[in-house]
Each structure stands twice: as structure tokens, then as C-alpha cells.
Amino acid sequence: MRFSSTESYVAAPDLAVAVNAAITLERPLLVKGEPGTGKTELARQVAQSLGMSMIEWNVKSTTRAQQGLYEYDAVSRLRDSQLGEARVHDIGNYIRKGKLWQAFEAESKVVLLIDEVDKADIEFPNDLLQELDRMEFHVYETGETIRARHRPVVIITSNNEKELPDAFLRRCFFHYIRFPDAETLKRIVDVHFPDLKPRLLDEALTQFLELRDVQGLKKKPSTSELLDWLKLILAEDLSPEDLKRPAGEMLPKLHGALLKNEQDVAMFERLAFMARRTR
Template structure:
């Protein structure tokens, strides 16, 4: 299998490339943490694109259970169909709704499985997946089937660090923290999104962005995705480098500040 080297749309640091390829080699889930907006979820999409593999996405919510990733048995529909005399009630498999793990396990080729924001779920959620992620198999009690992965999927798990994950789960993962990109990588990311943007505007925008980001006592520092949104607004609003100079000099307010800062405390601090 080809190694992941990033894509034309995703600038990956050397450390991140090493982490992705190490997890693939070890056949372990890759656990990705980092600030919101640093491209954790997008990474799985770009790995699928780079390796030309299908992507299965399981978005985790606070109410999500591990069982939903395997399958769910729709007993209510079966009861209704039995009352209506529908013959399909004789085959319980008609009422098994396959989850993302089951779909990934039965795929005819190796796929990418994204388990997105695992820390949103109950603390027991990761523990409930230990066997399935380790052995790549599980049992469906309703049909009596042992579901075994045809091809071990490449599993990407993201976390925003909202809660600690269990040690037993962490031992089964290869871990990588996506640090905020340095200035040169950030310029490359901006260039991917806006290839025709004049260099002076990029420099001034990044200078102002870092001045805001490096302010002490911010509750939420602006991220890469917020920088991209902000630069788009600067372009639409025809803001030039000289106007950003005026902001840096304290002669005017930051245009479109709401794209960078997302609460009243931070906006008041910068103003």
C-alpha cells in the first residue's frame, strides 16, 4: 500500500505523515487529538483520497452507544410486520440495521473508518469497543453470526480532549497530537485555499492573526479553519494590506473579527 504523504488539499507535517503511516503499519487505530479547527476530521477524508480507499464515517454524539456502531435490532418494525402478516418477519436478518463497523468489516477491500469525536460519548463507550477494535470481529446474537473483518480497516479516531479516554483503550491506539502549524506551514495551507492571493496581504493578515492568537487570557484561540474563513471575508470585503497595517497600529478595529473570535469575552479583550 502507498504511504500517506498528504494531498494537494491537505498540508501535513512530517510528524503527522509519520504517525499515519506508523498506525497503518502497526494495524492500530490512529488516535488524533488537537485544537478544534486543526483538520482532525478532514485528515481521514484526505487519507481516503490519497490511498484511494472508501471512507466510512461514524459521527459520535453524547447519546451514541458502541452497539450502534455494530448493529441495531429493529424489534418494533418486526412486531408491526408480524401483526400485518408480512412474511419477511420469518427472517430476523431483515430487521438488523448494520452499523459503520459492520459495514467496514464486510467491505470487499480495505477501507478507512473514521470514528469522529469519540470523547463526546459516555466514558464507557471506548471500553465497549476494545474487543471489536482489537480482534476485528464481533457476534450478532440475533442471527447467530460471527462478523469478522474481511480486510482490517484503517481506523482514524478523533478527540477534542473533552474527557480523558481509558488507559486500556489508549494502549490499543497509535497517538498523535496535531500541533498548531508553524508560520511556514500555515502559509502553505492558505496558499492551497487561495493560490492567487497577493503575498503582502497574506503577510499582513498572518501578522494580525498571530497578534490576536498570542494574546493572553483568550478563552478560545482562533484556529486554522477560522483563519481561512477570515481571509475569505477580507477578499470579499476588498480589505488591503494597508488597512490591516492601520489595524496593527491601533488606528482602526479588526475587520470581520467575528470570524476569528467566538465569544464576547475574547472580542472585548481584543477591542
């Protein structure tokens, strides 16, 4: 099994090496990077490239590690016992399988995505250490041990919102997705918009990269926002000349696709005002 770029996903060489190293080591791949750099999409493309199914566990601030294993619905069992239901005698009827259980019992090897692990409580990663290491867990209500039929390819994403425990990091293969350079961005754009005219692409990329380079941005525009912006440019049928900013203007056309908070927009307006005053 070797992962590389696909028709719809441009993977930098170091990212492909990281994916393949994690598969070889049978370790979870921990992927960090700016939001919008394709961390979640990576798991989908790995699954597609290797011909596997994907099981996706989207982590929220309220998510507990136990939910990834299973949940015991004691309330439903109590209700059924009061109603005299026959199913109440089999406790297995009240066990809800989590995403890890689904991945462990899959008929063939799957890709398991644990998305945005840093959103959960700080103890969340530690609570999964043994299960991800040994690929098994115990169901106390039924007394059975669930073992992985086929060790899944585990991809864990993080937006770096909080530090992850050292014990958890030690069990992972780590990769940070750096923001693509201009040439890689062109390859990414070509995958999504193969008919985009070179002059229009050059002008759009120049403005986009200049925007990212401005110091003090609260949120720099990401790859996904670049693609959204280009989609709007094409929908509006703008030419390279249309994209050029008038003298004294700093905000690009359709900047709402790139700048996502009022502080950044206001900063560009102040910079433009200062530039006009110095002329």
C-alpha cells in the first residue's frame, strides 16, 4: 500500500512520505496545519487511493473518548423493563457501537479519521491511548473484548487549538502540513479549475499571496478559501484587468471569500487610508 497524489488531491512529497511511514509503522498519523490546508480531505483521499472505506469520527468539545468505543443505553433498558419488553434480557440490545468499534469489526482494512482531536477535553487523547496502541478494548457490560480484525489506518487531525499530551504524541507519527508554495498552489488550482486561464490565475495568486503576507492578520486565508474565491471570480466572469485594484485600494474584489472577520477588513481599510494620505 503506497499513497501518493490523486486526481483530486495534490499531496506534497513529504506528506506522502508521512502517510506511508505511518502505514508501515502501524501508528496513528497525527496531522496538524492551518485550517483549510486539507487535513480532513487527506483521510478521504488516502481511503480512495488505497481502495478502502473510511469511518469518520468528528470530535466536538463535548465528545468523550468512551463514545468512540461504545455507549450503554441504561435509560432505554429501564424503560423496556417497565414495559415488559422481551429484548430487555439481552444487554447487547442496549450497546451502541462507536466509531472505533465499527473500524475494529470491519470486514476489511479501513481508514479511521479522528477529526479535530484538539477540540475535546485535554484528557480525551489520553483516554484512547491503550485502545489505539493495542487495537482492542473491553466491554464491561457484556464481558467481551473487541479486537481489531484488521488494524485500521488511523489519521488524526488537529488545528493546534491546545497542546496534546506527550504520551499520546509518542504513539503517533507526526506531520505538519505547511502552507503550499506558489507552484504547488498552481497544481492544486489546476486540479479544481483545469480551464483557468494562466493570466487570470497569475493575477489571482499574486493578490492572494500578497494578502497572506500582510502582517497582523487575525486569520490568513487558506487554500480552501482561495478555491472559493476563484470559483466566484469565474462565476462573475472577471478578467485579469477586472481583478486589478484601483490606486489606493488594498482589498481585492470579492474579498469576503478570503477575509473572514471584521478586524482584518478594517485593518486593510486603515492601510489603504494611510497609503492615500501619504501620496
